[in-house]
Ligand SMILES: Cc1ncc(C[n+]2csc(CCOP(=O)(O)OP(=O)(O)O)c2C)c(N)n1
């Protein structure tokens with residue numbers, strides 16, 4: 122680890138950790154922007170939901186997790202997988218539906234799972250991962266392993282009964298769970314202000330006796346600090362926490378489907394100019410002289426080469442063999 126480089130509320134980040142945070146966010150952005158282009162070739166089957174704009178949330182939370190900690194993802198799952206350490210080539214092969222993908226090329230973008238890295242899976246069911254994460258948290262608590270389980274979900278999913286039931290169960294059993302609600306402004310084409318009524322999500326958690334915080338999801342440092350407290354509480358037997366992180370998505374709900382007529386014409390341009398977590402991060406590390414510009418440029422270059430190689434590998438790979446059709450249906 123390098124020397125002390127940046128201090129947030131209760132958190133100290135070394136230069137190594139800052140560089141790693143940037144690498145993770147930059148990798149997610151490059152993966153997503155490339156997929157946005159590649160999707161148009163028609164080579165990618167199935168639904169692809171891009172995470173660009175929300176990178177600081179996955180990176181800031183997963184910075185506190187080890188390989189054996191659990192993550193339950195959403196349909197917008199690439200960022201969570203990359204932040205949890207999944208291999209980008211194996212992910213790209215999976216998105217392209219090719220042999221050698223993380224799920225043998227049979228799951229695609231919306232079903233990427235990587236159990237060896239604690240990634241319980243992306244999930245096509247809104248809030249579907251949340252009760253699974255409670256189960257993982259319960260198993261960790263009963264086995265006394267000290268593992269933490271994190272459930273990512275969207276603002277729309279926060280209206281699902283399964284989420285509210287999970288909050289209650291996590292509170293009753295004091296599970297080592299962190300709920301991370303990513304409010305990206307929309308559930309498909311419906312604005313959060315319309316669909317999420319009554320009290321804000323953080324308040325819903327407090328109603329179950331669960332401590333909750335709302336954070337700016339475009340500020341890596343804010344997410345990192347809030348997650349440090351939440352993961353720390355879970356790991357030391359203090360029970361569940363909810364984080365509500367706000368960061369808008371840069372692309373439509375889903376590739377090839379969404380013309381985004383529900384957004385102001387200049388909304389995405391404005392977001393990219395004023396609420397880009399990567400720009401906010403690089404502005405801060407430059408202003409406070411926390412990381413050399415050359416280090417950021419080196420990471421940019423390495424990440425783009427990595428994604429180029431991942432796409433090339435995916436394009437060159439074969440689809441899974443017909444003989445694989447019925448394998449991996451159940452796992453133990
Ligand atoms: C149980 C269920 N109901 C409806 C859908 C259809 N659906 C897919 S994504 C989505 C919106 C989810 O919004 P949000 O939770 O805010 O996540 P975001 O797409 O914004 O990341 C809906 C309603 C679904 N996948 N699962």
Ligand SMILES: [Mg+2]
Nearest residue numbers: 275276307308
């Ligand atoms: Mg949403």
